[in-house]
Amino acid sequence: MDWVIDMSAIEHSGKHAGSHIRGNPRVFTYVVLIVCCCYFLLPVWWLVVASTKTNGGLFNGSHGSMWFDSTMAFWDNIKQLGTYQDGVYWRWIANSLLYALVGGFGATTVSVMAGYGFAKYRFRGKKTYFNIILGALMIPATALVIPTFLLMSDINMTDTYWAVLLPLMLNPFGVYLMRIYCSESLPDEMIEAARVDGSGEFRTFFQVSLPIMTPAITTVFLLSIVGAWNNFFLPSVVLTNPNLFPITVGLSQWQTRSTAGSASEQIWNLLTSGSLISVIPMVLAFIFLQRYWVGGLAAGSVKA
């Protein structure tokens, strides 16, 4: 891995040799960035290597933990992922995608509307209302999980897709971000002009405001998706049916299966290869969508 980065660094520095970076000690910058890249990629590289090993290979393989074992088991692991417990692994991936996309979409819709409402309308109790939302960011999840579970049980909602999807709609940070973005980047004059032209409030929202809000909407959408994809604690409590598990809960169950005592079995190899595959969709999304992150967060965060 290290050499991959070294190569690209050399290549780039060669191409731009003698270019003008005013007053910047370039070598220092390169060194810092290369060290950082190595650091941030180290566990990822470990995961790539580990996913090619058998269970025994993980513990007793040759060439150490950072290099491939003599037995290459990647495809076997993938095959085993498809058959172990009737291929429930792929079901977990599908569930996670569903939770991330539907949950992300719902959370974004709710947040965008609320953020817009807070930024562009004056109404009674707004200040208190918004402050409570900010306070909500500070409440520990453990305080909510158990009562939520008990309340859900009362209405027969546990062990359903809704039990995971509906709580995801709650995204106070999204509201906060949208509110600031609307205040900063959406001129009141535009809305006022639309009103004067006789446009209704919803039409104004959809036709005038939404297009301008797109960068922030994308950011909130991405943030919600990541939140939903990483969601772990609540689903692990409200779900018992493995067919509904998201990948995080499924893999952690495999982990306890591998470490626990009596009558268990070791499936570390499935854990490592399963982890690798499960991070690929999100990593790709990050790489291809990264400019959207920067756009939305920029507008939202500069308000000083």
Added chain:
Amino acid sequence: MNQTKALRGKRKHYGKENLWGWIFTAPFAVVFVVFLVIPLVYAFYMSLFTYTQISGERFSGIANYVRVLTDEAFGKGLLLVVLYTIVMVPIQLGLALGLALLLDSFKKKFASVSRVVIFLPYAIPAVIGALMWGFMYSKLMGPFTTIFSLFGVQAPDFLSSNGIFGSLVNVVTWQWTGYYMIILYSALQSIPTELYESARIDGASELKIATRIKIPLVTGSLIMCTIFSLIGTLQFFTEPTILRNQAPTVIPSEYTPNMYAQALAFGYNQTNYSATVSFSLGLIVVIFSIIFMRLTRRSNGLGD
């Protein structure tokens, strides 16, 4: 704020604005009440009762809160997360700010590659991130014994009672630095270049531009990140929980207050006292955050 001033002259719209403001924020309000307010109130209600296996549930008023005050396990855990906050927050944000500044002024292709790489760990669920580091911390299987021996020093024992603090700081730093870096980088990007171009022409060094112009302009974002980081650290949970599977005697079940709440509710069947612990922690987090926001009131942008 601008729009408030503009609207002040349009008193007659207030009634209609009132209605539409609530309409736009209504979906969020519903989700907020159902999945946050009600469970929270329920949790508070539960904290007023005491459950014992023999006599079941009895109303006990504030007895649980009195117990929290003298609970050694809770006190220790709290002290520990405060210590983590003092160490972890500056490291994370310092690194994030440094990297953001570096990437902002270093406009090479390698910079954008590094940016993605540094941001990448955020795409990996915390569960999987901690799992990977747990494996890598292993003295015999991880790469560090080899890496450290290259420099002629002995690798620290990451999973011992002396090493665990640093090990956890590292996992969290790895996971979150990129996220804060992106927020700060976005903020830096949205600073109009004219603001420092003239200083540059006058011969100011990059360091001076960074400390005199750029950092003051992103203070708002920096404070927002600090609050997130503060809240997250006080609620420290996922990473120590996963590493506990590897080192149960080094990380006891009551290591952090959130873990303690989880152990009480799920391990020891003391849901009511667990609710008390969660509630007390939530209260402390809110107080910490308010103090911090008060201290930085002028520049945090969170007031209205």
Added chain:
Amino acid sequence: MMLKSKKIFAVLAAVAASLSLAACGGSNASDTATANSDKHANDNASCTNKVVHADAQKVTVWAWYPGFEKIVDHFNNSHSDVQVCWNNGGQGGAEYTRFQNTIKAGKGAPDIIQLEYEAMPQFIAGQQKYLVDLGKYGMNSYKADYTDGAWNSVTFGSSSSVYAVPVDAGPFVMYVNQEVFDKYQVKVPTTWAEFEQAGKDLQAKGYTGKLTNWQTDGTAVNIALFAQKGAQVYKYSASDPTKVGIDFDQQGVKDVLSYWQKLSKEGLIDTADQSSTDTMKKFGAGDYATYVQASWFMGYYVKGAYKTAADSPFKIYEAPKWDDSTPDVNQGGSAFAVTYQAKDTKAAAEVARELYGDDYAQKSGVSDGGLFPTWKKLLSSTEFINQTYPYLGDQKANEVIAPVAKGWAGDQFLPFQTYAYDAQQKSFASIVKSGTSVDSGVSKLTSTLQDYAKQQGFTVESVK
């Protein structure tokens, strides 16, 4: 800003509190129910396995046994009137938590649940009702089918009540790295005195590994070690469920802990968390000459640590003894219990008994699941005794293990065993690993646990 929000909060609080009061009242209703008989309540339950006879009555099961699907399929193929609907409700503590939550919520529990013996008292003691007494469903007439230890572990000293159907056990044995003992020509120890000497001999002859690992995170393993010295540390009886006995402050416990503390000070043994991957690695690398553990250790640890069966140098021997009177002991094992939420209690009781109640299921449990049986018929069968294990160099290991299983008398655990184990771990790790005083350690542990018992409303009595 806080003052204003407080007002709104108070209103919401009032509304929600009234809601939750109503909710709470509902969940206690199940306490009074003793038996249910709804044959169709599970018709729409979702199952991990395939149901063969779709229109038959369904009984839901939570279990985490490896290879359990084969058992379920076998059951469903051989029964047309009732079908098992199986889900993995999580393993060990995770499952118990879920079970607790569903009982608290008044719904969501399965009809049948797999529980470890040591976890059962917590579901029997106290106000909240979790498990159905199978004695009322004729379970007592099957007593002779199971080993004494297993039967005692599900009856809790009662002559009429049976709280679960025994499935597997963990006879306590010693895994021996045969290559190490052969290479250094040291005799495999049979007593604890010889055990210590073997460690010294191995070290003197140049073995760089350790004699064994004393698990700092060990729980049930210590109970087994104490039981070898005749030291019963916990007492709990279903016939008097408000009383518990806790006593670590006794000679047997002190002898055992002093012994391991001494070995640790002499540098003969390792003191590491067993769940750490490093320990597994050391095990696989031949760094431990022995491992004193339950028999199920083979299915889990040995298979995990070696790439192929032929790589494993281990063989099973009897656990070292103190003297001729040292009893056979056990570590772990589990059973099927019927829950209070069973939709059709009678049907559930029958299914619980029959799931592992025939030859096919018992054999599959052994070969596919790595379970050690508690079913006497299988334990004595020649086929079982002659079974060879590739990971043990084709040893007929059951020749060694089966007598231990039959000799085990049963253990007792507390209704708050998770808490007790956490306290135990901290105390013993500090004694053996860090060398703190045995006397003050055990007396402090005893008083900590007794205080907790009192706080939970139990009366503390003597363990004798």
